Amino acid sequence: MAPFEALLYIILFAAGILGGFVNTLAGGGALFLVPILLLLGLPPEVANATNRVGVSLQSMLAARGLDQAKRLDRSALRLLALPFSAGALFGALSATWMSSMVIELLLYGAMGFALLSFTLRPRGILRAPEVHGAARYRPTALRIVALFALG
Numbered sequence: 001m002a003p004f005e006a007l008l009y010i011i012l013f014a015a016g017i018l019g020g021f022v023n024t025l026a027g028g029g030a031l032f033l034v035p036i037l038l039l040l041g042l043p044p045e046v047a048n049a050t051n052r053v054g055v056s057l058q059s060m061l062a063a064r065g066l067d068q069a070k071r072l073d074r075s076a077l078r079l080l081a082l083p084f085s086a087g088a089l090f091g092a093l094s095a096t097w098m099s100s101m102v103i104e105l106l107l108y109g110a111m112g113f114a115l116l117s118f119t120l121r122p123r124g125i126l127r128a129p130e131v132h133g134a135a136r137y138r139p140t141a142l143r144i145v146a147l148f149a150l151g
Helices: 003-025 030-039 044-068 074-097 100-120 122-126 141-150
Strands: none
Touching (some): 003 030, 030 044
C-alpha cells in the first residue's frame, strides 16, 4: 500500500468517527462525511449513497432502542413511513436521470441548508423535548411534506 493510499484510509476512518460522533449528539454528520467523500473523488451519487447506509443503520438502531424502552409509538410508524418512503422512491428515481453535476449541487444546497439550521437554531436541535411514555405523532400537512422531502 502506498503512503498516500494509507493517508486516504486514515482520513476516511477519522471522518467516519467524527461523523458518527456528531450524528450521535445532534445529527448532521453528513456535513463532514459527504464533502470528504467528494474531495476524495467519489461521484456525488456514490458519496450520498455511502452516507445513507450509515444513517439508515443508525436510524434503525435508534428506533429499536426506543421501542425496547417503550417510547416508540408503533402506530405512528405507518404514518411516518408512507410520505418518507414515497419521497425516498421519488428521490432515487429522480437521481437516475440527473447528471452528477446536478446531484452535487443539490447535495451542497442541502448541506448548506442543514448547516444554517444548526447554526441559527442550535438549541432547538440539541434539546430533546421531555416525553413521558411513548411520543405521539400528530400529522400535519407541513410534517407530511417535510417527511416526503427528507425521504
